Amino acid sequence: MSSQGCASYLGRIGGGQMVALDMGGCMHRGIIQHELNHALGFYHEHSRSDRDNYLTIMYQYISPGQANNFNKQNTNNLGLEYDYTSVMHYNSFAFSNTSGQPTIVTIPAPNIPIGQRDGLSVLDVSKINRLYQCNVCAYLLNEKNGSLTSANYPSAYPNNASCVWLIRTPSNQVALNFVAFDVQSSPNCTSDYIRIYDGPTKRDPLLVDRTCGTLLIPPIIASTNQLLVEFSSDSSVTEAGFKASYSSGKVLHTKYFILTWYSL
Numbered sequence: 001m002s003s004q005g006c007a008s009y010l011g012r013i014g015g016g017q018m019v020a021l022d023m024g025g026c027m028h029r030g031i032i033q034h035e036l037n038h039a040l041g042f043y044h045e046h047s048r049s050d051r052d053n054y055l056t057i058m059y060q061y062i063s064p065g066q067a068n069n070f071n072k073q074n075t076n077n078l079g080l081e082y083d084y085t086s087v088m089h090y091n092s093f094a095f096s097n098t099s100g101q102p103t104i105v106t107i108p109a110p111n112i113p114i115g116q117r118d119g120l121s122v123l124d125v126s127k128i129n130r131l132y133q134c135n136v137c138a139y140l141l142n143e144k145n146g147s148l149t150s151a152n153y154p155s156a157y158p159n160n161a162s163c164v165w166l167i168r169t170p171s172n173q174v175a176l177n178f179v180a181f182d183v184q185s186s187p188n189c190t191s192d193y194i195r196i197y198d199g200p201t202k203r204d205p206l207l208v209d210r211t212c213g214t215l216l217i218p219p220i221i222a223s224t225n226q227l228l229v230e231f232s233s234d235s236s237v238t239e240a241g242f243k244a245s246y247s248s249g250k251v252l253h254t255k256y257f258i259l260t261w262y263s264l
């Protein structure tokens with residue numbers, strides 16, 4: 001659709017439903033995720049029932065006709081904390097009718113960053129999974145740097161695991177360094193394996209194809225700020241698993257190397 005701005009119905013309305021995403025202004029990951037999250041049933045974060053503990057709405061800078069965008073709703077907060085970093089949060093100056101005057105002031109500190117549209121936050125993902133009772137093994141790592149491990153590490157990972165870690169650093173390219181690696185060996189790594197993609201989905205190019213055994217995977221650099229790690233285990237034999245750290249760095253050249261190795 002065109003000329004409808006970026007807009008969505010709240011929740012399922014039955015049958016197919018429209019989400020308006022103008023070519024000019026809406027075609028950004030965070031904005032698309034924001035609108036789809038409305039369709040999934042989520043209000044704006046600053047409309048949460050408990051929002052008054054976290055911010056003050058400055059109605060004196062909001063035109064009366066637009067004040068309903070700041071209505072508090074009787075939301076189901078799913079037992080999850082208020083999230084200033086939610087993709088569903090307005091920014092400080094949304095609908096301000098007075099240049100330079102904020103419409104939302106965070107408390108107690110007045111300058112907590114709000115209104116990001118980079119993409120779903122960790123808590124946005126948790127809320128979707130909790131609302132839809134998805135028992136998924138999926139993690140979003142969106143700090144500048146951090147680490148990930150297989151479940152139970154350094155004890156053995158479980159059988160029948162199927163997990164993904166999406167690393168999305170705030171900027172620059174993701175660098176991933178394995179510091180421990182012990183995944184059940186099998187011919188062509190058909191039993192347990194790790195795979196790494198150069199982007200946020202399993203449709204993105206592989207940086208590392210099915211890998212197992214005990215050889216440490218060399219340092220990896222993605223071409224963007226997003227990288228996906230996939231881990232799968234079958235129904236028998238488990239090992240200690242893996243541990244890796246990630247960071248964001250400026251890198252001039254992206255090195256692609258597709259690896260498939262395994263020790264028998």
Ligand SMILES: [Zn+2]
Nearest residue numbers: 034035038044
């Ligand atoms: Zn919205």
